[in-house]
Amino acid sequence: MTDFIGMLGRYALRKITSLGRSTIIFFNSIFGVPNLKKAFPLLVNQIYFIGVQSIIIILVSGLFIGMVLGLQGFNILKNFMATGSLGTLVSLAIIRELGPVVSALLYAGRAGSALTAEIGQLKASEQLSAMEMMAVDPLKRVIAPRFWAGLISMPILSLLFCLIGIYGGKLVGVDWLGLDDGIYWSGMQASVDVWDDLIPMLIKAVSFGFICTWIALFNGYDCRPTSEGISRATTATVVQSSLAVLGMDFILTALMF
Amino acid sequence: MKYLKTEILVGCFMLMGIVAAVILALQVAGLVFNSKTETYTVYAKFSDIGSLRLRAPVRIGGVNIGRVSGISLEPETMTPIVAIGISKEFDKISNESKASIQTSGLIGEQYIAITPGFYDEEMGTTYLKDGDYIVDTGSAVILEDLISKFVFNSSVKTGEESKKD
Known part of the structure; x- marks a missing residue:
């Protein structure tokens, strides 16, 4: 019995410690005064790695999600003689929910896992310790540029996702199924508002970028420096970020819409 | 490099x-970057505004000339007052005009339609300006009321008919 209680206590303490450690790492890395001249090329490199290399997967999945929405929406709205609302349906569904959420999930799978594995590998091969030996702060040199790159890339990726998704819906609804072009766009323009829909979308995207990158970086930084530890940390990154994104999406939606 | x-x-x-x-x-x-267009505000009292909402369009003959900028209730008479922002471009609207709340489509959004009235200086009509009231108003037609009226009337009629038989 005492063993059991002790186990519970150890478990809780471990979780709280890791949360505290991640917060400390987070603040140290983002508020550490960066040397702009040195940090900028690092940041550019990381945006290339996190953002530019994720474009293909984001564009392809955005296109197909838009096309599926267009097809399903058209066939269902046809029953109500309301195919004129297709533009509204596709644009609101993508901008309010699917755009930020799906691109964050893809981001967690594509970039988050890679970040964790990379940093875990740096730790396992003791390169982080080597940096500390050379009086280079690994938090500033390794963590901070990746964090900022994630925060910058995520809204851009989600904007691209929304745009291509809406054009995917147009491709199916207008070009293949014969809905009128003007009706598609005017229905959309009447119902989508910059301040009510686009800005909340960007807020969502930035928060998801924040949470995914943070989880990925912390899991990498905190992993056990073995190959098994790295693989566990990578799995934990994808699971935790997906859950965090979906949970946070509900809260943000409840707050903003 | x-x-x-x-x-x-x-x-x-x-x-x-x-x-x-x-x-x-x-x-x-x-x-559209035309948020700088200046508007003037006129008021209209309705007995029932239905489901009219803020920022609902205001139209003359189907053309948007402004938006509903405020909805409030006059405390003494308990009548709804709607503030209508009309862009300065359309400043030649007679104060004899009629404002009515209409629905676009069967179950669509509600909007305010203004039917222009005559303008004759000798008869004492003026153009609407900031702060004026539109006197002639028509309230919202509420679909549920119409349906209940229809159902009620037809049931009464069938009742009378069955008495005759």
Whole structure:
């Protein structure tokens, strides 16, 4: 019995410690005064790695999600003689929910896992310790540029996702199924508002970028420096970020819409 | 020039983001930069505004000339007062005009339709200006009321008919 209680206590303490450690790492890395001249090329490199290399997967999945929405929406709205609302349906569904959420999930799978594995590998091969030996702060040199790159890339990726998704819906609804072009766009323009829909979308995207990158970086930084530890940390990154994104999406939606 | 290729690609990436944001704002959200157009506000009392909402369009003959800028209740008479912002461009609207709340389509959004009245200085009519009241108003037609009226009337009629038989 005492063993059991002790186990519970150890478990809780471990979780709280890791949360505290991640917060400390987070603040140290983002508020550490960066040397702009040195940090900028690092940041550019990381945006290339996190953002530019994720474009293909984001564009392809955005296109197909838009096309599926267009097809399903058209066939269902046809029953109500309301195919004129297709533009509204596709644009609101993508901008309010699917755009930020799906691109964050893809981001967690594509970039988050890679970040964790990379940093875990740096730790396992003791390169982080080597940096500390050379009086280079690994938090500033390794963590901070990746964090900022994630925060910058995520809204851009989600904007691209929304745009291509809406054009995917147009491709199916207008070009293949014969809905009128003007009706598609005017229905959309009447119902989508910059301040009510686009800005909340960007807020969502930035928060998801924040949470995914943070989880990925912390899991990498905190992993056990073995190959098994790295693989566990990578799995934990994808699971935790997906859950965090979906949970946070509900809260943000409840707050903003 | 070690970072050249990366820098170009990252630059393109950022540019794509900005372009996407602009296209989304203009094409999808239909953002128009005419928020500077000045408006003047006139008021209209209705007995029932139905489900009229803030920012609902105000139209003359189907053309948007402004938006509903405020809805409130006059405390003494308990009648709804709607503030209508009309853009300064349309300043030749007679105060004999009629404002009525109409529905676009069967179950669509409600809007205010203004039917222009005559203008004759000798008869004492003026153009609407800031703070004026539109006297002649027509309240919202509520579909549920119409249906209940119809159902009620037809049931009464069938009752009378069955008595005759």
